[in-house]
Amino acid sequence: MTIAIEATGLTKDFEKGRRTIWQRLRGEPDRRETFRAVDEIDLRVATGEVFGILGPNGAGKTTTMRMLATLLEPTSGSATVLGHDLVAEAREIRRRLGAVLSGERSVYWKLTARENLEYFAALYHVPPAQTAERIASILEIVKLTDRADDYVEKFSTGMRQRLVLARALLPAPALLLLDEPTVGLDPQAARDLRERVLQLRDEGRTVLLTTHYMEEADQLCDRIAIVDHGRIVALDTPEGLKRALKATEVVRLEIGAPEARDESLIGRLAAGGTVAQRERQNGTLHLTVHCESARELVPLVIDAARAESAAVHNIQVQPVSLEDVFISLTGRALRE
């Protein structure tokens, strides 16, 4: 197995606030606070793998991507990408790296799709003899051939995102970094893009993607790292992560009961599963319970409610998802 990305102790700190020129000239000490966005991440991504980084906003996903894309210099730690050192050999990495980082804004709206790709083909050092053919085949892949000579300003959001993906494919990259690639896309465009990612994997390319859509990570990724507060809190295959939960089903309950009864109600449910999350909203207790069998848990819920003079308003049974894995690891939902 060859390794496409190997990171050890990768860390990124940012300074909070500003230090004015006046403060610098007067030689005042730097009193800015440091914020750690990525905290000693260790990562090994195999060649040909679709590897996902799943986490809420602000978890450090994008910062990790930007470091691996050579746009940010790590504060400490080291990494090799496609066999090259991230800092010392950044230009070598850029030759074989495609990335979709900042979405549809990063193309020129007053140029056509083909003109955009011609420009970036030159920046990627694509040999002139290959440029036209490569652009034509990439436009075919992203299904923009019939709009190749239209100005980008006339494109929909989904089409612009496809053009950004086309740009990332220009260097025939061995590694593709996709940062939240489906954010802002309509369902059809998002589905199309996910299909493209799977095609790219079939072609043998390595894909590293970040997302906060758990279904997307579940569907696309061979392995997933769940990150929170800049750290990897779990790393496994989607199935492996779910298995670690020691539950097969998730039961979401809404129970109308006085707050004083919460503890005893929860205590009665302990025999049927693990309460992963609890919350009170407008006099209703919302519980998320991980269990092996909802068939065994639900009667227990009814009995417990009757015993505590509570009313069950709603019961939802779902298979375990990555969202539940995230909740069990961090105690909060992915979108909080």
Add this chain to the structure above:
Amino acid sequence: MSSADLAADLRAAWAATRKEWRILRRYPGSFLSFIFWPIALPLAFVFQAQAFSGGREDTMAAFTERTGTNEVAGFLFVGWATYMWLSIILWGPGTSLRTEQIRGSLEAIFMTPVSRLVILFGPAVSQLVWAIWIFVVVGVALWIGFGVAIGPLEALRALIVIVVGVPALYAVGALFATIVLRFGDASALVQAVRGLFTALCGMSFPIVVLPDWAETVARTLPPTYLIADLRSVLLNGAQLGSVIGDLGILLLMGAVLSALAVVAFRRTELYARRGGRLAQY
């Protein structure tokens, strides 16, 4: 750097020029605005000059003695045309990087293997388009309005002077670009430098009228040589040989300022990569 990389970077620089030119063409209104100002601004100074001189022969003789030409309108039109082009070139690189930053394309460019020099100097050639446009407008205005005809040979010599002047002027613009990338804005500094050039470089007067100390400062500024040489070849019929010394100084200034710009840009890029400022705006 290998010769293959160098060739690829040169192709990328050409692609950057083509990209700028294509975008420029799609905003035809900007060309129209540069028909009005290159005529209106110097025209006001021509009228002012006529009012101050009273049209007397002795004042005209004094003007000719100090400037080497009796074409008052030509003198002022060429000076202000250079000023306008200078303004574009000073703003150009900085605003170009800033625009890329705001648009979100700066990171996409920095993720490519292209040399950073291409990013910094790539759009330079497209600045020649503005120079040619402004001087064509001025040439037509001088011919129609004042009967000052500029022949093809004089125009060719002027173009060569402009090409020689581009590196020095663009390097000053590139230094502003690094300031934009570092601090997010350089407008105050650009205004100050533009003011300095206007006051000292002889846009509307010969620098010999300046106090000695100011003339000395003026001789350290690239636009001084550019304006003087353009006037020489366009209005006095000077050959390139007679301004070769000035052109050499311009090239030297271009080399020194470009080296400074490259060093400053590299440091700023490192700063931006450490602080995550490439995507910030």
